[in-house]
């Protein structure tokens with residue numbers, strides 16, 4: 001299957017999972033590896049879920065409770081890179097492109113040291129499939145020392161994703177059911 005067809009299939013699978021009443025992150029069951037990563041980070045970037053994406057709010061709240069400053073991505077267009085800005089729970093969000101909600105464009109820029117990365121698909125080798133704009137691949141190249149943690153529903157798993165030369169692998173990923181980390 002080519003990438004566009006795979007994206008469509010994975011969006012459909014995710015929609016069905018949510019319509020079926022899936023429950024999201026249970027922070028009472030935080031994987032120790034994730035807790036360690038969050039507690040050693042000064043600035044943790046999350047995202048505001050759109051459509052049937054899994055909501056990372058419990059992870060972001062946990063990061064803030066562990067002392068991290070929070071950040072969110074700011075998107076302007078498919079071709080322009082995303083940038084990260086500071087955000088505190090309760091700060092206003094405004095409508096952006098692709099149906100996104102995001103901080104205002106004059107928010108303070110920050111370099112996250114951990115990036116919770118939304119994924120459409122993943123495999124157990126920690127390859128990731130995103131929206132296809134290359135936004136996160138480009139951000140990872142710009143912020144090479146940031147820890148890259150993928151976030152998705154368990155049903156977004158595929159057997160194997162063919163990695164393109166520009167794909168930057170994750171350090172770990174988390175679903176509502178599982179934490180998978182490089183050994």
Ligand SMILES: Nc1nc2c(c(=O)[nH]1)N(C=O)[C@@H](CNc1ccc(C(=O)N[C@@H](CCC(=O)O)C(=O)O)cc1)CN2
Nearest residue numbers: 047048049050051073075082098118130131133135136
């Ligand atoms: N919640 C969230 N925020 C995010 C991303 C994301 O995947 N999810 N991004 C990830 O890079 C960046 C925004 N980039 C995006 C690039 C393309 C599309 C896009 O093509 N959207 C489809 C429908 C998406 C869907 O239903 O899942 C569209 O508009 O047709 C969306 C976001 C930064 N913020």
Ligand SMILES: Nc1ncnc2c1ncn2[C@@H]1O[C@H](COP(=O)(O)OP(=O)(O)OP(=O)(O)O)[C@@H](O)[C@H]1O
Nearest residue numbers: 128129130131132133134135136137138141164166
């Ligand atoms: N570091 C980079 N610099 C410039 N362009 C890049 C970079 N990384 C990826 N791209 C471009 O982004 C486009 C989309 O890549 P790809 O299909 O792998 O996105 P994706 O896996 O959906 O990931 P993402 O979540 O990053 O969008 C490709 O055309 C690629 O050339």
